[in-house]
Amino acid sequence: MFAVRYFVKDVSASIKYYSDAFDFELVQQYGPAMAILTKDSLTLWLAGPASSAVQAEKKVNPDIMPGFNRIVVLTDDIKNVTARALDCGGRVRIDIGSGPTGEQSILEDPDGNLIELFSSRP
Numbered sequence: 001m002f003a004v005r006y007f008v009k010d011v012s013a014s015i016k017y018y019s020d021a022f023d024f025e026l027v028q029q030y031g032p033a034m035a036i037l038t039k040d041s042l043t044l045w046l047a048g049p050a051s052s053a054v055q056a057e058k059k060v061n062p063d064i065m066p067g068f069n070r071i072v073v074l075t076d077d078i079k080n081v082t083a084r085a086l087d088c089g090g091r092v093r094i095d096i097g098s099g100p101t102g103e104q105s106i107l108e109d110p111d112g113n114l115i116e117l118f119s120s121r122p
Contacts (some may be wrong), residue, residue, distance in 0.1 A: 002043070003043040003044065003045050003067040004042065004043070004044055004045065004069070005044075005046075005047055005053060006044065006045070006070055006109075006111070006113045007044055007047050007053070007054055007057070007068070007111070007113075008046050008047065008048055008109075008113070009048070009049065009110075009111050009118050010048065010111075011029065011031075011032050011033065011034065011046050011047075011048040012029075012032070012033075012043065012112065013036050013065075013110060014035070014046045014048075014092060014109065014110070015023075015029065015035050015037065015046065016088075017088050017089055017090070017107070017109055017110055018037055018046075019037070019090040020084075020088045021080070021081075021084055021085040021087075021090060022039060022073050022085070022094065022115075023039060024037040024038065024039045025038055025039070025042060027043075030051075032048050032049075032050055033047070033048050033050040033051040034046065034047055034048065034051045034053075038099045039073070044071065045120075048102055059095065069113075069114070070106070070113070070114035070115055070116050071114075071115055071116070072113060072115075072116045072117075072118050072120070073116070073117050074108060074118055074119075074120070075117055075118070075119050076119060076121070077114045078094075078096055078103050078104075078105060078117050078119040079096065080083075081117055082105055082107065082117060085105075085115070085117075089109075089110045090106075090107045090108060090109055090110065090115070091107065091108045093106040093107060093108050093114065094106040096117075099122060101121060102118060102119050102120040102121045103118070104116055104117060104118045105117045105118070
């Protein structure tokens with residue numbers, strides 16, 4: 001099993017964002033510290049300021065910032081998924097562009113973590 005962990009400012013707000021914008025399902029929430037969500041075969045761990053992961057990282061990096069890691073959400077309707085993500089509080093970092101394998105855009109969640117939307121060519 002694999003999982004991606006994002007550091008977030010507010011676990012409850014992040015659960016709502018990922019559930020509403022991308023149809024993630026909440027598996028378990030550990031109060032304000034941590035939540036586990038799934039979407040298809042992806043497991044996403046949302047770690048809030050009270051989580052042990054954030055507390056450990058702050059010891060070596062007091063200025064934790066979202067990194068350039070990102071999850072990729074595969075979709076057949078990149079325009080509507082982008083619009084829904086924006087309505088839920090996300091931001092466009094790189095607008096929809098086209099390449100040899102399909103279309104992609106890069107969004108930011110409300111905490112600045114990156115999400116790539118990708119729609120492959122038929």
